[in-house]
Amino acid sequence: MIGGGPVGMFAAFYAGLHSADVALVESLANLGGQTGNLYPAKILYDIGGVPGISGADLISQLQQQVSHFHPTIMTGRTVETIDRQEDGTFLLTTSQGVIATKTVIIATGGGAFTPRRLAVDYDPALDDQNVFYFVRDLADFDNQKVAIAGGGDSAIDWALALAPRAQHVDLIHRRNQFRGLESSVDQLQQSPVQLHTPFLIESVDAAANHQIEVRLKEVRGDHTESLTVDKLLVNYGFMSENRQLRNWDVTLDRGKIQVNSQMQTSREGIYAIGDAASYPGKLDLIASGFGEAPIAVNEALSFLYPDRRQALHSSQLYH
Numbered sequence: 001m002i003g004g005g006p007v008g009m010f011a012a013f014y015a016g017l018h019s020a021d022v023a024l025v026e027s028l029a030n031l032g033g034q035t036g037n038l039y040p041a042k043i044l045y046d047i048g049g050v051p052g053i054s055g056a057d058l059i060s061q062l063q064q065q066v067s068h069f070h071p072t073i074m075t076g077r078t079v080e081t082i083d084r085q086e087d088g089t090f091l092l093t094t095s096q097g098v099i100a101t102k103t104v105i106i107a108t109g110g111g112a113f114t115p116r117r118l119a120v121d122y123d124p125a126l127d128d129q130n131v132f133y134f135v136r137d138l139a140d141f142d143n144q145k146v147a148i149a150g151g152g153d154s155a156i157d158w159a160l161a162l163a164p165r166a167q168h169v170d171l172i173h174r175r176n177q178f179r180g181l182e183s184s185v186d187q188l189q190q191s192p193v194q195l196h197t198p199f200l201i202e203s204v205d206a207a208a209n210h211q212i213e214v215r216l217k218e219v220r221g222d223h224t225e226s227l228t229v230d231k232l233l234v235n236y237g238f239m240s241e242n243r244q245l246r247n248w249d250v251t252l253d254r255g256k257i258q259v260n261s262q263m264q265t266s267r268e269g270i271y272a273i274g275d276a277a278s279y280p281g282k283l284d285l286i287a288s289g290f291g292e293a294p295i296a297v298n299e300a301l302s303f304l305y306p307d308r309r310q311a312l313h314s315s316q317l318y319h
């Protein structure tokens with residue numbers, strides 16, 4: 001399964017339900033795709049049977065669901081090429097090694113996500129020591145002086161989550177207005193988080209005691225500030241890149257992968273679902289992707305085991 005967005009996660013669960021041995025490969029450090037990374041605080045109202053759920057909660061429930069069958073989850077790996085061997089096995093070359101598989105389901109959405117980086121040059125050795133683009137564990141920031149850069153939902157959410165745990169939190173944004181939910185912005189203004197607006201980061205340098213100095217410059221002004229902090233968490237959003245699709249030798253339709261009603265691509269044994277897939281009437285919605293996942297998984301299993309009859313209902317399969 002290439003792509004750990006909501007659709008890839010559900011497909012990985014569904015394949016596990018059918019006793020398939022699944023590896024879920026995701027280029028980001030975390031699962032969740034657009035839903036988990038672009039709009040975690042937004043409430044979704046168009047998932048069947050769920051009257052309303054935040055993006056973050058949907059991903060956390062999918063995480064719980066997918067882990068039931070213990071798939072191999074490989075995060076931080078981007079699939080670059082898909083080559084078929086003579087024995088029919090596919091070799092996926094990733095940014096961290098090669099994976100062998102008998103069939104492939106592509107759920108890469110709009111492309112591989114990478115975080116938008118700071119626009120200033122700084123020593124790359126500071127990455128993951130002092131400069132972070134993800135929060136892997138909130139505890140990494142406990143009792144630390146933390147500066148957060150960004151003005152969207154995710155920057156505000158992290159500032160609010162870290163405020164009670166960190167020694168001090170600074171939030172740096174280039175505008176006076178924040179782009180988060182009104183209720184979160186209100187909460188932010190009541191919190192101990194120190195706001196620095198409208199400021200841009202001008203430089204980041206190593207300082208004494210394993211700290212860093214973050215120099216700020218006022219947007220359209222002359223004021224400068226200097227913060228000495230333990231950690232800088234950058235939340236400038238994500239860029240998506242789907243140039244890899246062109247190396248996969250599947251027929252594309254306006255940048256998406258053309259599939260038939262079995263979710264099969266132009267290459268035998270390779271299926272595509274979710275936002276990555278294109279067919280007449282396709283809607284880029286989670287509900288559509290959730291419907292495509294069982295079709296692709298059942299087709300992939302029929303391709304691998306043509307003589308095996310697949311049970312259809314989860315009550316016969318869940319254990």
Ligand SMILES: Cc1cc2nc3c(=O)[nH]c(=O)nc-3n(C[C@H](O)[C@H](O)[C@H](O)COP(=O)(O)OP(=O)(O)OC[C@H]3O[C@@H](n4cnc5c(N)ncnc54)[C@H](O)[C@@H]3O)c2cc1C
Nearest residue numbers: 003005006007027033034079108109111112113274275286
């Ligand atoms: C602001 C916004 C609001 C939305 N609101 C709604 C809504 O209310 N309801 C709704 O149903 N839909 C909504 N959508 C659309 C919904 O988010 C998408 O339909 C859904 O995320 C598609 O899921 P996916 O798993 O197919 O792809 P994605 O969520 O795009 O996930 C794909 C994953 O694949 C990974 N990936 C890509 N290429 C590679 C590679 N080569 N190797 C490894 N990993 C790779 C990416 O990093 C990413 O994590 C919204 C979208 C946006 C942007």
